[in-house]
Amino acid sequence: DTEVTQTPKHLVMGMTNKKSLKCEQHMGHRAMYWYKQKAKKPPELMFVYSYEKLSINESVPSRFSPECPNSSLLNLHLHALQPEDSALYLCASRGQGAHGYTFGSGTRLTVV
Amino acid sequence: AQSVTQLDSQVPVFEEAPVELRCNYSSSVSVYLFWYVQYPNQGLQLLLKYLSGSTLVESINGFEAEFNKSQTSFHLRKPSVHISDTAEYFCAVEMNTGFQKLVFGTGTRLLVSP
Numbered sequence: 522d523t524e525v526t527q528t529p530k531h532l533v534m535g536m537t538n539k540k541s542l543k544c545e546q547h548m549g550h551r552a553m554y555w556y557k558q559k560a561k562k563p564p565e566l567m568f569v570y571s572y573e574k575l576s577i578n579e580s581v582p583s584r585f586s587p588e589c590p591n592s593s594l595l596n597l598h599l600h601a602l603q604p605e606d607s608a609l610y611l612c613a614s615r616g617q618g619a620h621g622y623t624f625g626s627g628t629r630l631t632v633v
Numbered sequence: 634a635q636s637v638t639q640l641d642s643q644v645p646v647f648e649e650a651p652v653e654l655r656c657n658y659s660s661s662v663s664v665y666l667f668w669y670v671q672y673p674n675q676g677l678q679l680l681l682k683y684l685s686g687s688t689l690v691e692s693i694n695g696f697e698a699e700f701n702k703s704q705t706s707f708h709l710r711k712p713s714v715h716i717s718d719t720a721e722y723f724c725a726v727e728m729n730t731g732f733q734k735l736v737f738g739t740g741t742r743l744l745v746s747p
Contacts, residue, residue: 527676552733563723563737564677576732611676615733622667622735626676 523548527612527625535633536602542628544595544612550623552576552615553595555587558627559608570595602632636660637726639738646745648716654709654741656698656724665727666707667735668698672720680722683707719745 525546534540544553552571556564569577570589584606586598595612612625638657646652658664668680681692688700698709707724724738 554734561740563740564735566734566736569732569734571732577734609676613677613735621679621682623679624669624677629674 523623525612525614525623525625527610527628529628530626531629531631533631533633534599534602536604538602539598539600541599542597542610542612542630544597544625545593546614546623547593548614548616548623549592550614550616551592553589554613554615554622555595555597556611556613557608558611564611568597599630602630604632607631637724637736637738639724639741641741642739643742643744646714646743648745648747649713651712652710652714652718652743654722654724654743656707656709656738658705658707658724658726660705660726666698666700667725667727668692668696668707668709669723669725669737670720671723671740677723680709714743714745716745716747718743 528543554569555567557567558564566579567581568587573589584601588596609627609629611627613622615622636659640655666683669677670680671677680696681690681698683690683700691697696711698707700707721740721742723740725735728734728736
């Protein structure tokens, strides 16, 4: 298995809702990432987990809450989002040595 | 610090013509460089990467990139493009500040027309 799987592919949520994005990989990668990509912009790093510990938080608002329950799974919990948080959320994992990052196909989030 | 510059936001080209997408980086240490492609409404796909060794790297679909340390460049080239190559192309550099992370350039939209 050489893929990163993200669910759901699309999500529409209201500003008072609570939802979660899920990311899964079975490549044995110990570093996992959340990126946010607005339309016509490059991906911007949000969080980095290394060996299930949060290593980097790029000053992301607390309405985004990451979680890494185990080495294969990465979640992003969403609460009280704003319409400007609408974007494509990409998950990635990185293996040792090969310096290769594998990206999922993303979750397209719309906040109404 | 490391950063990536893609000067061309959009490159229009006719089918079967050659193309070059430019990428320059700034770094004071050894770098690992990547090109990713993003088709409409999809995630990122790794096109090719430079880690060390041969400065010319190739992908399976005809793209190639050359690492030029003196010019701090990693331009992407293809001798003959297809309509299906229409996509957004991102150059990226791996930063290592204790933890590795990818930093992307602003992207170049390749528009291939018949």
